[in-house]
Amino acid sequence: MASYRLAMRAVLLHELGGPERLVLEEVPTPAPAPGEVLVRIRAAALNHRDLFVTRGLYPKIALPALLGSDGAGEVAALGDGVTSLHPGSDVVIYPMLDWGDDPALRSPASSILGMPRAGTFAQYVCVPARNVYPKPAHLSFEEAAAIPLGGLTAYRALFTRGKLARGETVLVPGAGGGVQTFVLLFAKQAGARVIATSSSEEKLERARALGADLALNYAENSSWEKEVRAAGPVDLVVDSSGGETLSKALSVVRPGGRVVLYGGTHPEANVKLFALFWNELSVIGSTMGSPQDFAAMLALFDKGLKPAVDRVFSMTQIVAAMRRMDDASQFGKIVLSW
Numbered sequence: 074m075a076s077y078r079l080a081m082r083a084v085l086l087h088e089l090g091g092p093e094r095l096v097l098e099e100v101p102t103p104a105p106a107p108g109e110v111l112v113r114i115r116a117a118a119l120n121h122r123d124l125f126v127t128r129g130l131y132p133k134i135a136l137p138a139l140l141g142s143d144g145a146g147e148v149a150a151l152g153d154g155v156t157s158l159h160p161g162s163d164v165v166i167y168p169m170l171d172w173g174d175d176p177a178l179r180s181p182a183s184s185i186l187g188m189p190r191a192g193t194f195a196q197y198v199c200v201p202a203r204n205v206y207p208k209p210a211h212l213s214f215e216e217a218a219a220i221p222l223g224g225l226t227a228y229r230a231l232f233t234r235g236k237l238a239r240g241e242t243v244l245v246p247g248a249g250g251g252v253q254t255f256v257l258l259f260a261k262q263a264g265a266r267v268i269a270t271s272s273s274e275e276k277l278e279r280a281r282a283l284g285a286d287l288a289l290n291y292a293e294n295s296s297w298e299k300e301v302r303a304a305g306p307v308d309l310v311v312d313s314s315g316g317e318t319l320s321k322a323l324s325v326v327r328p329g330g331r332v333v334l335y336g337g338t339h340p341e342a343n344v345k346l347f348a349l350f351w352n353e354l355s356v357i358g359s360t361m362g363s364p365q366d367f368a369a370m371l372a373l374f375d376k377g378l379k380p381a382v383d384r385v386f387s388m389t390q391i392v393a394a395m396r397r398m399d400d401a402s403q404f405g406k407i408v409l410s411w
C-alpha cells in the first residue's frame with residue numbers, strides 16, 4: 074500500500090495472545106489508491122471480532138494486523154477517480170468490503186475491514202469510496218462510530234433475514250451485547266414487542282429504558298425460558314450467544330416461528346430436533362449485510378434514533394476497553410476516541 078511521509082498513530086497486533094498484545098505505535102500514513110478515500114478517524118468502536126482475532130480465533134490471521142471495523146471521521150484525501158466525495162465531509166464507514174452484486178448473498182471475495190485490510194484503530198484509514206457514507210447529522214463522531222458493524226448485523230438479522238413484522242414478539246437474548254442493543258432498538262422502532270434477557274439487574278434496567286417490554290436475568294434465573302413461554306408466543310428469536318441459551322431459546326418459539334443466528338459466542342449448542350421439525354421452525358443464518366442493508370440501517374438513524382454507547386475510552390486505553398468487553402461488563406458499544 075502506498076503511504077505519505079507523515080506518520081500516524083495506530084494500534085498494531087504483532088503476535089497473538091490476547092488484547093494485551095496490542096501496541097500503540099507510529100506507522101506511515103497510508104495514501105489512497107485510485108477509487109479510494111483517506112478518512113481521518115475521529116472515533117472507532119470495538120466488536121467481539123477484534124477480541125477473537127487477538128486470541129487467534131479467526132482463520133488465516135495475517136500479522137501484523139491493524140484491527141478495527143467501525144469508524145467515523147472526515148474525508149481527508151481522495152484517490153484518483155473519486156468525484157462523489159469532498160474533503161472535509163463527515164462520514165461513517167461501511168465495514169463490509171467487496172460484498173458483491175447480489176444483496177441476498179455476499180461474494181466469496183468479501184471481507185471485513187480490520188484484518189486482513191488495515192482497519193480503523195488508527196488516525197487514518199484508506200477504504201474504497203463506495204464504503205463511505207454521510208454521517209447522520211445529529212450523531213456525534215462517537216455515536217456514529219458505534220453504529221456500522223453492529224447496526225448492520227442487527228438490521229440484516231432482524232429485517233432482511235428475520236422478516237420482522239409490526240406487532241410481532243422478538244426474543245433478544247444477551248441484550249447488553251453490542252449487536253443485540255441494536256436488535257432491541259430497531260425492533261422497538263419497528264413496532265415489535267421485545268423480550269430481552271441479560272446478565273445483571275443494571276443491564277436489565279437499561280434494556281427496559283430502551284423499550285424492552287419484559288427483561289429477564291439469565292444469569293440468576295436458570296429457568297428464564299419458562300417465564301418467556303408464559304409471556305409468549307415468541308415469533309422471532311435473534312441470537313448470537315449459542316450454547317445453552319440457544320437451546321432454551323429454540324424451545325420458546327411458536328410453531329412456524331423463526332430463529333435468526335448471526336454468531337456463536339458459545340459455539341456448541343445442544344439442539345432438540347423434535348421441537349424444530351414438529352413446530353416447523355425456520356432457522357436462518359445471517360452475516361453482516363449488503364450495501365442496501367447498510368443504507369437502510371443508516372436511514373433509521375436519520376429519523377433521530379441514537380445507539381447505546383456503553384463508554385468512550387481514549388484509543389490509548391484500548392487494552393482496558395478490550396478487557397471490559399472480555400468481562401461482558403458493557404451495555405452496548407464500547408467506543409474509542411482519538
Ligand SMILES: NC(=O)c1ccc[n+]([C@@H]2O[C@H](COP(=O)([O-])OP(=O)(O)OC[C@H]3O[C@@H](n4cnc5c(N)ncnc54)[C@H](OP(=O)(O)O)[C@@H]3O)[C@@H](O)[C@H]2O)c1
Pocket residue numbers: 119120121122222223226246247248249250251252253270271272273276291313314316318335336337338339359360361398401403405
Ligand atoms: N456474523 C456476523 O456478521 C457477526 C457480526 C457481529 C457479531 N458477530 C458475533 O456475535 C457475537 C456477539 O458480538 P458482539 O460484538 O455484539 O459482542 P459483545 O458486545 O461482546 O456482546 C456479547 C454479549 O453476549 C451475551 N452473552 C454472552 N454469553 C451469554 C449467554 N450464555 N447467554 C446469553 N447471552 C450471553 C452478553 O450479554 P449480556 O451482557 O446482556 O449478558 C454479552 O454482552 C460474537 O460471537 C460475534 O463474533 C457476528
